[in-house]
């Protein structure tokens with residue numbers, strides 16, 4: 001019995017058994033054209049990235065602080081927050097290099113609202129074409145205030161729409177082991193922090209830093225939105241973010257020393273950022289102050305082993321549940337994902353960290 005082969009590029013009953021709809025996505029170039037980078041924003045990104053590189057390298061003895069909401073759901077409130085943070089960042093710029101968390105993509109443990117790009121109207125309409133424009137427009141506006149921004153990169157395509165405006169990138173705990181995200185990090189133009197796993201596994205982040213430092217070739221999209229083969233140079237500015245995990249916190253001196261030893265064994269620079277939230281605060285926003293107090297004490301006593309800190313902070317303390325389609329019920333300036341510290345607490349904690357850097361300098365210890 002002979003078999004026949006049908007060669008066809010048309011979709012058949014073998015395709016789309018579970019795909020409901022495929023619709024056009026705006027090309028990155030189109031969104032970039034609608035929200036161009038002006039000179040002020042470009043200067044913010046350039047100096048924001050370089051300052052982070054210098055802090056990571058120990059050439060700059062300031063502390064890197066990545067601070068802002070868990071997620072952006074209301075661009076107006078995010079800009080309000082950015083306005084305040086820009087002024088505080090300027091006040092403390094001699095001791096802290098402050099970068100605002102402007103997170104549009106949320107990795108969920110199971111299900112939930114996945115961020116402003118995925119569902120910008122917060123109603124389950126998934127208007128991604130609108131979300132990409134709103135997100136980029138907000139990055140232009142915040143960078144225009146002179147405040148550098150940090151984003152988590154979750155989807156491997158979205159960086160083409162946003163990354164030129166980002167000064168600090170993060171790879172989250174749920175994707176630290178992903179080859180796709182490590183390859184992506186190897187291509188990104190800014191320093192990237194890779195988190196330890198949700199189970200507390202730090203080695204996965206160290207392995208991620210090593211993989212992202214190397215060159216890769218992988219499929220992606222170009223600015224014109226066409227599929228493309230991407231060849232990367234490798235990112236030398238990746239580092240580990242300790243965020244704690246199900247086994248407990250890992251921000252203490254022992255957790256940092258263990259991470260640095262792992263990095264040294266892998267032949268990598270010993271650079272560690274601490275995330276005061278997530279597993280390091282058992283998702284209780286008030287405990288972020290304990291992490292700051294502990295780290296500030298260590299820095300004031302001369303410790304140079306931690307290069308930066310991440311804080312989840314918004315205008316109003318705590319968090320609230322979103323009912324899809326009922327944005328009228330939301331409290332202005334309060335997180336709809338993880339709980340955050342409020343603005344007043346944020347200013348107190350930032351000043352405490354700045355004072356710790358002053359004390360370290362007074363002892364004549366530079367990083």
Ligand SMILES: O=C[C@H](O)[C@H](O)COP(=O)(O)O
Nearest residue numbers: 106107108109110112337338
């Ligand atoms: O930072 C935000 C959350 O911790 C992360 O997106 C997971 O959230 P979830 O466990 O509520 O899905």
Ligand SMILES: C=C(OP(=O)(O)O)C(=O)O
Nearest residue numbers: 070172173174195243278
């Ligand atoms: C999702 C986040 O953190 P993690 O990956 O550590 O859970 C985050 O920082 O928003």
